[in-house]
Each structure stands twice: as C-alpha cells, then as structure tokens.
Amino acid sequence: MAIRSRRESLAASGSVAAASAFARFGMMNANAQQAGDYKALVCVFLFGGNDGHNTVAPRDTVHAEYATLRGSLAIPQADLLSVPAKNGKEFGLHPNLGFIHPYFAQGKLAVVANVGVLYRPITRDQYRNKLGPIPSNLFSHSDQQQQWQTGYFDYSRGTGWGGRTADLVAHLNAPSKFPTAVSLAGNQIMLAGKDTTPAAIAPGGGMQLTGNGGVAFREARQKALQEMIGMDSGLAMVQAAGQTLQDGLDVGKLINEAIATAPPLQTAFPNTNLGRQLLEVARLIASREKLGMRRQIFFASIGGFDTHANQLATHANLMSQLAEAMNAFYLATEELSVANSVVTFTESEFGRTMNPAAGAGTDHAWGSHHLLLGASVKGGDIFGAYPNLALGGPDDSGSRGSYIPTTSLDQYGATLASWFGVSPSALDDIFPNLIHFSNRTLDFV
Amino acid sequence: MVQAMRALNSYQSRWAQVLQLLLITACATIPLAANAVSTAAEAALFLEQATWGPKPQEISRVMSIGKAAYVDEQLALPPTQYPAPETNDVLLPPYQRLFFHYGVHNPDQLRQRVAFALSQIFVVSGNTLNRAHMMVPYLNLLSEGAFGNYRELLMNVSLSPAMGRYLDNVNNVKPDPARGTSANENYAREFLQLLTLGTELLNDDATPVKNQDGNPVPVYSEDTVKQMANAITGWTWAPTPGQTVRTPRNPAYYGAPMIAWEPNHDTTAKTLLNGYQMPAGRTAREDLEGAITHIFEHPNVGPFVSIRLIRSLVSSNPSPAYVRDVVRVFNNNGSGVRGDLKAVVRAILLHPEASAPLALSGRLGVAQGHLAEPVFFVLKLMRALDSTVAEDNNLMRHCSPLGQNVFFPPSVFSYYHLDHALTKQELAAPEFEIHTSATAVERANFVGMVVDRRLGPGVSHNLDSLLALAPEPMKLIEELSLRITHGTLPDESKEVVRRFVVGTNDPAGRVGRALYLVANSPQAWVSGARISETGRRAPSGRRGAILR
Numbered sequence: 001m002a003i004r005s006r007r008e009s010l011a012a013s014g015s016v017a018a019a020s021a022f023a024r025f026g027m028m029n030a031n032a033q034q035a036g037d038y039k040a041l042v043c044v045f046l047f048g049g050n051d052g053h054n055t056v057a058p059r060d061t062v063h064a065e066y067a068t069l070r071g072s073l074a075i076p077q078a079d080l081l082s083v084p085a086k087n088g089k090e091f092g093l094h095p096n097l098g099f100i101h102p103y104f105a106q107g108k109l110a111v112v113a114n115v116g117v118l119y120r121p122i123t124r125d126q127y128r129n130k131l132g133p134i135p136s137n138l139f140s141h142s143d144q145q146q147q148w149q150t151g152y153f154d155y156s157r158g159t160g161w162g163g164r165t166a167d168l169v170a171h172l173n174a175p176s177k178f179p180t181a182v183s184l185a186g187n188q189i190m191l192a193g194k195d196t197t198p199a200a201i202a203p204g205g206g207m208q209l210t211g212n213g214g215v216a217f218r219e220a221r222q223k224a225l226q227e228m229i230g231m232d233s234g235l236a237m238v239q240a241a242g243q244t245l246q247d248g249l250d251v252g253k254l255i256n257e258a259i260a261t262a263p264p265l266q267t268a269f270p271n272t273n274l275g276r277q278l279l280e281v282a283r284l285i286a287s288r289e290k291l292g293m294r295r296q297i298f299f300a301s302i303g304g305f306d307t308h309a310n311q312l313a314t315h316a317n318l319m320s321q322l323a324e325a326m327n328a329f330y331l332a333t334e335e336l337s338v339a340n341s342v343v344t345f346t347e348s349e350f351g352r353t354m355n356p357a358a359g360a361g362t363d364h365a366w367g368s369h370h371l372l373l374g375a376s377v378k379g380g381d382i383f384g385a386y387p388n389l390a391l392g393g394p395d396d397s398g399s400r401g402s403y404i405p406t407t408s409l410d411q412y413g414a415t416l417a418s419w420f421g422v423s424p425s426a427l428d429d430i431f432p433n434l435i436h437f438s439n440r441t442l443d444f445v
Numbered sequence: 446m447v448q449a450m451r452a453l454n455s456y457q458s459r460w461a462q463v464l465q466l467l468l469i470t471a472c473a474t475i476p477l478a479a480n481a482v483s484t485a486a487e488a489a490l491f492l493e494q495a496t497w498g499p500k501p502q503e504i505s506r507v508m509s510i511g512k513a514a515y516v517d518e519q520l521a522l523p524p525t526q527y528p529a530p531e532t533n534d535v536l537l538p539p540y541q542r543l544f545f546h547y548g549v550h551n552p553d554q555l556r557q558r559v560a561f562a563l564s565q566i567f568v569v570s571g572n573t574l575n576r577a578h579m580m581v582p583y584l585n586l587l588s589e590g591a592f593g594n595y596r597e598l599l600m601n602v603s604l605s606p607a608m609g610r611y612l613d614n615v616n617n618v619k620p621d622p623a624r625g626t627s628a629n630e631n632y633a634r635e636f637l638q639l640l641t642l643g644t645e646l647l648n649d650d651a652t653p654v655k656n657q658d659g660n661p662v663p664v665y666s667e668d669t670v671k672q673m674a675n676a677i678t679g680w681t682w683a684p685t686p687g688q689t690v691r692t693p694r695n696p697a698y699y700g701a702p703m704i705a706w707e708p709n710h711d712t713t714a715k716t717l718l719n720g721y722q723m724p725a726g727r728t729a730r731e732d733l734e735g736a737i738t739h740i741f742e743h744p745n746v747g748p749f750v751s752i753r754l755i756r757s758l759v760s761s762n763p764s765p766a767y768v769r770d771v772v773r774v775f776n777n778n779g780s781g782v783r784g785d786l787k788a789v790v791r792a793i794l795l796h797p798e799a800s801a802p803l804a805l806s807g808r809l810g811v812a813q814g815h816l817a818e819p820v821f822f823v824l825k826l827m828r829a830l831d832s833t834v835a836e837d838n839n840l841m842r843h844c845s846p847l848g849q850n851v852f853f854p855p856s857v858f859s860y861y862h863l864d865h866a867l868t869k870q871e872l873a874a875p876e877f878e879i880h881t882s883a884t885a886v887e888r889a890n891f892v893g894m895v896v897d898r899r900l901g902p903g904v905s906h907n908l909d910s911l912l913a914l915a916p917e918p919m920k921l922i923e924e925l926s927l928r929i930t931h932g933t934l935p936d937e938s939k940e941v942v943r944r945f946v947v948g949t950n951d952p953a954g955r956v957g958r959a960l961y962l963v964a965n966s967p968q969a970w971v972s973g974a975r976i977s978e979t980g981r982r983a984p985s986g987r988r989g990a991i992l993r
Contacts, residue, residue, distance in 0.1 A: 048856070068625075069625070071625045071626065136644075136661070137645075138667075139667060139670075140634075141856070142858060142862060143644070157868070158869055183881075186878070187877070187878055192868070199882045200881035200882050201881070201883045202846075202881075202883035202887075207882065207883055208886065209889055209890060209893065210893060211893035211896065211897055211961075212897045220945065220948070221945065221958070221961060224941050224942070224945040224962055225889070225961075225965055227941050228938045228941050228942070228962060228966055228967075229965075229966070229967055231935065231937055231938060233935060233967065233968070233974075233977060234811070235811050235813075235971070235974055235977050236811050237761070237811070237815070237867070237872060237874060237974065238967040238968060238970075238971050238974050239870075239967070240870060240872075240874070240877065241816055241877075241880065241967040241970040241971050242967035244881065244882060244885040245885040245886065245888070245889055245965075245967075247882045247885075248881070248883060249886060251882050252886060303856060304572075306631075306857070308613045308629055308630070308631035309629065309631070355625065355626070356625065356626045357613075357626060357627055357631075358616070358619075358621070358626050358627070358628055358678070359617065359618075359629050361629065361631075363627070363629070363630040363631070363634075364630070400627055
C-alpha cells in the first residue's frame with residue numbers, strides 16, 4: 001500500500017525524481033535510463049516434478065553408481081550428451097536435449113545442481129530427527145509448486161517471487177500500462193505482486209470481443225458491457241469476475257495493437273504447447289518498444305512430469321519438447337537482438353527418487369537439477385553441489401535417493417533477481433529465507 | 446494445496462465470528478427457510494445449487510413442491526449411465542458430447558452435479574485414459590456412487606482399472622530388493638492427500654488444528670505413504686472375458702474391477718495413521734479393505750469431503766457453522782451410518798445458509814456463491830434458454846477455451862485446486878484459478894456465439910417466451926435476470942441493458958441484446974451471488990486491476 005501511494009504521488013513529479021526515489025525500494029538504477037535498456041526473465045515450469053536425475057546425469061566414474069541405483073531407468077553413459085563441469089567432473093544431458101546441448105559449449109547454457117526449497121541448510125541427521133525447520137508438506141505437488149513460486153512456506157501473503165520482483169521494476173516500464181508480468185500458462189501465483197497484477201493470456205492472440213452485427217454495433221455493446229462490469233456491486237467475488245474480463249479486454253487491446261504492427265518473426269517454433277507459449281513470449285518481446293516495456297517477467301509451462309510409471313518414454317518425449325522449444329526461443333532472442341537481455345530458466349516442484357518404483361517410474365523427491373539458457377548466462381558449467389547419491393547416505397532425506405537440496409530456491413531465484421537489477425538489500429524482501437544462507441547468490445548469470 | 450488451504454482457512458477463521466453472527470440474525474428471520482420457497486428468485490437460486498441451472502419450468506415446480514421434496518425426488522432418480530462403446534477404438538469426443546446432452550436433458554440433475562464434483566476429487570483424465578472403453582465404466586461408477594457411501598466409493602475407485610491406470614496402482618508390486626525397486630507411491634500418496642485426509646489435521650469446521658506453536662499438524666508422514674503403498678500392492682487387471690488368468694499380470698482390461706495377484710502383494714506388517722497396525726500375512730484384499738476402513742474413520746474425512754462438496758454446489762466460503770453442520774451429517778446420517786452421501790448432499794442443499802436471503806448486507810453477502818466453472822456456465826445458459834442439445838453437439842469445443850475440456854483435467858488436482866483463493870480479496874475461490882484475462886474474454890465471446898446461434902449443429906434454443914416479452918424490455922430483462930442470475934442483476938445494470946435493448950425494435954434483436962448483456966454480467970458468472978445492500982455504485986468507466 002505504501003509503495004502504491006508513493007508511486008501515485010511520484011507519477012506527477014517526473015521520471016528522474018521517481019527513479020531516485022525508487023532506489024530505496026530496491027532497484028539499482030544505473031542502467032535504468034539507458035536507451036534500449038531491456039531485460040526479461042522467462043520461467044519454464046515443469047509441472048509434475050521433473051526427473052532431474054535423467055535430465056543431467058553423471059558421465060564420469062560416478063555413472064556406474066547412478067546406473068546401479070537407477071536400474072532399468074538408467075541412461076547409458078555413451079548416450080548422455082557430455083557437459084563437463086569446470087571442476088573436472090563430467091556430466092551428461094538427456095539424449096533428447098540435443099537441441100540445446102550445443103549452447104553448453106558456447107557458454108550460454110548452465111546447469112544448477114540439486115536445487116530445492118529449504119528454510120535453511122539442513123543435514124540428514126537434523127532432518128531425520130526433526131531438529132530444524134523444513135518446508136511444509138514436502139513431497140506434495142501443490143505445496144512445492146506454491147513454494148517454488150512464492151518462496152513462502154506459509155502462503156497467506158498471496159504473492160510470488162516473480163510478482164514481488166515485478167513490484168520493484170514496474171516503475172521502469174512507466175508510463176506503459178502493459179503488465180510487467182505475463183503468464184502464458186494460466187493464473188500462477190508466482191507472478192502476483194503486492195502492487196502489480198499480472199495478466200494470464202493465451203498464446204495466439206484473440207482477447208477481444210467478437211460477434212455478428214458490425215463494428216459500430218459491437219462497440220456500443222462492449223461499451224454497455226463495460227459500463228455494467230465497471231459498477232461496484234459491493235461483492236468481492238462478483239467484482240473479481242468482472243474485473244478479470246475488463247483486464248482481459250484492456251490487455252488484449254494493447255497486445256493486438258502492438259503485435260499487429262510488429263514484423264513477423266522468422267524463427268520457426270515447434271507446434272507444441274510449450275512452443276506456442278514461447279512463441280507468444282517472443283512476439284511480446286518483439287513488441288517491447290511498442291508496448292513500452294523495459295523489464296518483463298514471463299511464465300510458461302509444460303506438464304506431464306509426474307512420471308510414476310513407464311518413465312523412460314514419457315520423459316524422453318518431454319525432454320524433446322523442452323529442448324526444441326527452448327532452442328527456438330533462444331534463436332528468436334538472437335533474431336530480436338536481445339539474446340543478452342533474456343534469461344530462460346526452469347522450475348519444477350521437486351525432483352524424483354533415484355530409486356525406481358514398481359512400474360518403471362519414480363516417486364516424489366526433493367532437490368533437482370535445473371537449466372538456464374541465455375547469452376548472459378555464465379554457461380558451460382555445473383553450478384552448486386551435486387549430491388552424494390548413496391541411498392540412505394548423507395545427502396538422502398530418506399532411503400530412496402530423495403536428496404536434500406544443496407542449493408535453495410532462494411539462492412537460485414536471488415541470483416536471477418540480482419541479474420534483473422534487484423539490489424542486494426531488497427533480495428530479502430523477495431526471498432524470505434535467503435537470510436539463512438551465507439552464499440546469497442551463485443555466479444551462474 | 447496446503448498453501449491455498451492455509452490461506453483460506455485463515456480467512457475462514459477471520460470470517461468465522463462475523464459470519465456466524467450475521468447468519469444467526471439472517472436465519473432467525475426465515476423460519477424453516479430450508480424448505481419454504483416464496484419467490485421465483487429463491488427457487489432459481491436453489492436450482493443453481495441442485496441442478497445444472499434453472500429451466501423455466503423447474504422454477505415453478507420448486508415453488509410448488511418445495512426444496513426438500515425436490516431434493517428427495519432427485520435423490521430417488523435412477524443414475525445417468527453412459528453406454529458402452531462398441532469397440533476399443535472409440536475416442537472420448539462422442540462421450541464429451543453426451544456429457545452436455547445429459548447435462549441439459551437428463552432428469553438426474555443433482556446426481557450429475559455431485560458426480561462432476563466427485564470427479565474433481567477422484568480425478569482421472571483423458572490425457573491418460575484416451576479411449577472411451579477406459580473412461581466410460583469410471584464415469585458410470587461415479588454416477589452410481591454419487592448418492593452412495595463414501596467408504597464404498599473409496600473401495601470402488603481403488604479397485605477401478607481407470608484409477609489403477611491413472612495413478613499407477615494397477616500392477617503395483619511389493620518392494621523388490623533384487624531389482625532395487627520400491628512399491629509405487631503414486632496412488633497411496635494421493636489417496637491420503639486428495640481423496641480422504643489432506644495434509645493437515647482439521648477441525649470439524651475444516652479449519653486446521655494448530656499446535657502450541659501455532660503451526661498446523663501433519664496428518665501423515667513420508668513413512669505412512671510408503672506403508673500405504675506397500676499395503677495396496679498386488680492388484681492387476683481382471684481377465685478379459687473369455688480369457689484365462691495369466692501370470693504375473695493380465696493384459697489391460699477396463700470392464701471389471703482389478704483382481705488381486707497375491708505374489709505381488711507385500712505381506713509385511715504395516716503401520717498407518719496414529720500408530721495403527723496391520724499385521725503381517727494379510728492378503729491384498731484384507732490389506733486394502735483394512736487400510737481404507739482405517740483411513741475412512743479418521744476425523745479429517747468428514748470436513749475434507751464436506752467442504753469440497755459445499756464449495757462445488759453452493760459457496761466457496763461457507764461459514765464454519767455450515768461446514769460443521771454438514772460434517773456432523775457426514776459422520777452420522779442419523780442412523781449411525783458414516784459417509785452417507787445422500788444425507789450429506791441433502792444437508793448441504795437444505796441448510797439455512799444455502800437458502801440465506803438474496804439481499805444480504807455486509808460481509809455475509811460478499812462471501813456467498815462461487816464462480817460458475819465453464820462446464821456449469823455453458824449448461825446453465827443452455828437450460829436457461831430451454832435449449833435442445835442433441836447427442837451430437839459441439840459444446841465441448843466451445844467450453845474448452847473457457848478453461849475446461851471436459852474429461853481432460855490437466856493434473857491429479859483436476860482443473861483447479863479445490864482450495865485456490867483470491868488472496869487479495871481474502872476469499873476462497875477455487876474456480877477463479879482458471880478464470881484468466883484470456884478465458885474471461887472467451888467466456889464473453891461464448892455468450893456472443895449463443896446470441897449469434899453459432900454453436901454448431903445439434904443446439905437450438907427455445908426463445909418463444911422471451912420473444913413474447915420483447916415489446917416490454919424491462920420484463921424481458923427481469924425474466925433473463927431470473928433465469929441466469931436468480932434475479933440478482935442490480936437495477937443500475939438493468940437500466941444499462943434497457944438502454945441498449947431499446948436501440949432496436951426487432952424482437953429477436955432485443956432478445957439477443959438483452960441476453961448478451963445479462964449473461965455476461967458478473968452476477969451471471971458468479972453462481973449464487975447475492976445482492977449487497979451496502980454495495981456502492983461507482984460511476985462507469987472504472988478500470989480493471991492491471992491497468993489501474
């Protein structure tokens with residue numbers, strides 16, 4: 001509230017004053033006034049809990065241990081696409097990540113190992129003996145999805161870390177009325193801010209009222225409709241239903257006007273669900289100047305990762321879809337000359353057990369490996385600590401290879417938010433548990 | 446889930462006192478409100494709770510026989526059953542079409558509403574079960590079970606091949622140290638989290654129990670999940686008729702409950718909730734029945750199930766007292782039976798809070814109702830227009846862009862989380878999870894397609910009674926408001942509609958104009974919304990949240 005009223009009062013006082021006043025709200029303003037200044041964060045959420053162990057697997061002598069533990073689910077060493085870490089350990093990407101594998105050698109693709117939600121670092125012994133706070137309801141899809149998106153383990157705040165980041169950068173987009181955070185994958189709490197409201201749009205346009213009867217008739221009808229939904233019924237749920245429609249019409253108008261005048265993208269995108277989402281993100285980025293945007297946060301997603309059974313084929317197909325869409329999107333950012341300004345990263349509620357389940361699948365686990373792609377990414381390395389794989393070993397929370405994260409969501413997200421321009425002191429407002437970690441950010445971007 | 450859970454439970458507790466006070470006041474003025482129906486609007490509100498929406502004839506019927514008799518009549522109707530497909534090649538679209546046909550025309554409306562609500566607890570999806578022969582027996586099971594006993598439903602679902610396939614419990618095998626595999630935890634975990642208990646200990650009003658530190662109390666541990674997974678190993682497909690049983694597993698067959706294959710069943714002892722022991726050496730059926738009976742008795746089941754059904758039928762934000770009253774019936778139907786869904790549904794619909802007056806002041810009014818999910822909204826409009834929807838219709842293609850592709854929920858959490866909240870408004874609002882900038886515009890355009898009669902073959906509307914009202918615009922608007930908003934369209938909105946309607950003298954044009962605006966009013970989108978006596982009427986032109 002305080003921030004909003006301040007912004008309103010600043011709106012009249014000019015952008016320079018506004019920019020300096022906003023420094024105290026956490027933005028570094030060094031680049032804020034530069035022409036062409038642009039940054040975007042693109043989250044690709046892998047719903048269901050991606051099997052990180054077959055996304056990035058050991059490819060050196062550790063592979064033998066991995067192969068024993070994984071049994072029929074192990075990917076043969078020779079099939080893994082080599083991604084050597086700078087510390088000399090060799091890992092390999094899933095064979096179906098071939099579309100993005102070359103970016104590792106080019107220094108644009110990075111892996112962060114064993115990331116997960118944590119309150120603070122915790123050992124197996126502490127976890128087993130309940131000697132320290134842990135995230136609530138571990139291993140539950142919905143809980144860990146919320147935690148990855150919000151950074152909170154109690155959820156009463158109703159905002160996500162992307163939305164809180166958007167709150168801090170939204171002034172750089174002024175006077176644009178376009179939302180700073182946009183989901184291509186439905187309403188996602190990650191993008192909800194205290195002060196900013198995201199839009200959830202569908203790939204492929206639309207978002208305008210259609211119907212028979214000619215333009216004048218439709219305009220009169222829309223005017224009457226908007227007059228109706230603009231009234232205050234005094235009922236919160238009724239207001240929210242109508243307001244969502246009004247938001248859709250407003251955002252749709254801006255998008256349709258901007259995209260209509262943007263030159264068509266040359267980059268070909270796969271005609272998959274994720275491909276269509278990322279194509280729409282690319283279109284919006286292509287229209288960034290028309291829309292007046294300097295900072296944008298996007299949310300895309302792909303589902304189906306809850307591979308409890310028959311995992312190998314299902315997961316291989318998902319890896320293909322992921323890699324093909326990420327590759328197309330990266331190429332599009334090159335085409336748009338913003339490859340340095342856009343970072344795409346994965347999230348997923350949890351990893352999966354190293355130990356297979358009956359039915360040739362895996363069950364819910366905790367930490368998992370994640371991918372980042374972009375010309376600003378300090379690629380060509382594996383960041384964070386790869387866990388000791390021993391079942392029931394020092395890194396296992398249980399007995400099936402459900403590894404305690406060695407990098408927390410807060411560190412992962414704070415690194416991205418820092419790159420995006422959030423000041424060190426403001427990171428704690430966005431990532432409530434960051435204070436419990438001595439290495440506040442990693443050096444992957 | 447717990448996020449939303451916790452969020453909205455905190456709203457519940459915040460609302461609790463206000464709501465209860467207001468309700469006591471409100472209900473004191475409506476003696477035996479549960480049954481009496483004095484106005485058409487009250488009847489229409491009730492029909493939004495008990496059916497896929499009011500048809501003109503049904504409004505007068507409820508007014509003449511009362512709610513209790515209407516509910517009892519509904520409870521006695523035979524269940525809708527989908528016909529078996531002729532071959533195993535049939536895909537789901539013909540059955541999606543039937544869903545809308547049945548929804549508009551079949552008499553067992555209440556059963557269909559409850560079965561659809563249950564399908565969002567006992568989730569399976571066409572994304573996995575992509576052939577009709579896989580899905581149809583399960584749809585019929587839910588239709589039959591909607592008015593049965595919840596424990597029986599848990600058993601039948603647990604043995605159903607569709608659920609066995611969807612959550613991987615078919616051919617689940619005991620831990621195999623030689624092969625290094627564990628029992629599959631998928632169904633075990635979701636059985637606990639999504640079918641019976643949730644993750645946290647609940648009070649009998651569905652608010653979370655807090656420990657001395659103010660934190661919620663987990664109901665089960667990772668070890669419980671593992672032990673439950675072991676307990677339910679050893680089930681495989683029933684033999685296809687005419688085939689002999691093969692070892693160690695039969696080929697997929699969806700036409701009969703799964704059967705036990707004892708060599709795959711884990712026979713060690715298991716410890717479930719609160720230290721409950723199941724001894725070693727039991728059969729697959731003994732362990733499954735033992736586990737289900739034990740979990741079904743847990744006090745969380747009543748509040749867990751009751752609040753979900755209330756949210757689906759009546760209101761996203763029931764008062765704690767309302768939940769408690771329904772839970773009491775879940776726990777004991779009056780004859781000592783636990784989990785009697787007929788009694789639970791009756792208690793939900795005939796509770797004074799469901800019938801609370803249309804004009805409610807203050808926060809009680811604010812909390813009533815729930816966003817009509819796309820399936821409900823589509824069916825509600827068809828029924829309001831006395832439409833004929835043939836077996837071969839295309840409504841599922843129109844419903845899908847609104848956010849609900851029927852029979853294809855995207856995850857085990859169905860289309861939306863049953864405890865999603867509008868956190869800024871401090872309201873539980875499950876259906877709002879799929880109400881986005883994009884789907885809201887699609888919803889408005891769906892109404893446009895109804896008006897333009899562009900829903901494709903198989904759908905026609907009976908507009909005669911509306912056309913007859915065209916010369917008197919306000920009567921036309923009142924009639925549409927009754928059928929679509931149970932008469933809650935505010936006078937100011939009616940005036941906006943009237944001004945637009947009188948722009949033409951063509952009767953069909955007038956009906957189309959009125960229908961478009963009334964059906965796109967937020968009062969039409971939020972089912973069961975009341976009229977706020979304290980509402981302020983802001984001037985028009987107010988912007989949405991995003992572009993504020």
